[in-house]
Amino acid sequence: MSQETYVLKAEARERVGKGSARELRRNGMIPAVIYGDKQAPLAVALSTNEVTKRIHAGGFMTTIATIEVDGKSIKVLPKDYQLDPVRDFTVHVDFLRVSGNTQVTVAVPVQFINEDKCPGIKIGGVLNVVRHEVEVHCPADTIPDHIVVDLTGWKIGEGVHISHVKLPAKVTPVITDRDFTIATIATPAGGVQDEEEASDDTEE
Structure with missing residues (x-):
């Protein structure tokens, strides 16, 4: 069974949209959304290098991670990520909140x-x-x-x-x-x- 986990540091995003996302990427960050567990979606920004490293390490979509944002630790499972079709770098990630009861x-x-x-x-x-x-x-x-x-x-x-x-x-x-x-x-x-x-x- 997959027991390995890892931590990603994140910043909360107040602004969303294409303009905000482009600005984040210029600053080495990736826009992401945390959703599920009957809570409102949370927009965050993550380090491009950290996320890319995790994707290339393998098992990204089947390994639970902890995202630390605003003093909170949120357990998540990556559900989807998007790559730039031309330059092949990560442009967005969706995470699902999980708990011990989450299927x-x-x-x-x-x-x-x-x-x-x-x-x-x-x-x-x-x-x-x-x-x-x-x-x-x-x-x-x-x-x-x-x-x-x-x-x-x-x-x-x-x-x-x-x-x-x-x-x-x-x-x-x-x-x-x-x-x-x-x-x-x-x-x-x-x-x-x-x-x-x-x-x-x-x-x-």
């Missing part, structure tokens, strides 16, 4: 393990990833770092579905009306070895 919907990365124990891959099959992330519902304070897919025993032509994955407690997939595919073990264009040949290759 969130997040896209969690998929991690594949035990490829060396996958018969289909050992004879030349290819792991075809259908979903690099799975959208789930879960408590805000127990967001998984990743969803683990064990490839042990999977053969050519077989598919790993969400029903084959052991999700952490209190984590449920958003899609519930079908047993959706996460990955398949596909046959490569050049065909595959037979299992005896693959075994010989492994022993060399």
Whole structure:
């Protein structure tokens, strides 16, 4: 489970709008909004460098942060951020207020393990990833770092579905009306070895 957190220092924004946002960006700040938890939205400004560093570190959208503003500490989860389409820098961030009771919907990365124990891959099959992330519902304070897919025993032509994955407690997939595919073990264009040949290759 994702337990790591971090703190962002913020300034309250009295003025909003395009002109104010441009001025903030010229001064190395990013406009942001904190909303949710049945409270009025709060407009703040954050350090461009700090936010960019957190985004590039990975896990930005699945890690709870604490924003300190006007002497208050607000626990939040990033819900969206916008990048400049030309220069690729962050221009705005939306945060959701969270508490221990807050249920969130997040896209969690998929991690594949035990490829060396996958018969289909050992004879030349290819792991075809259908979903690099799975959208789930879960408590805000127990967001998984990743969803683990064990490839042990999977053969050519077989598919790993969400029903084959052991999700952490209190984590449920958003899609519930079908047993959706996460990955398949596909046959490569050049065909595959037979299992005896693959075994010989492994022993060399």
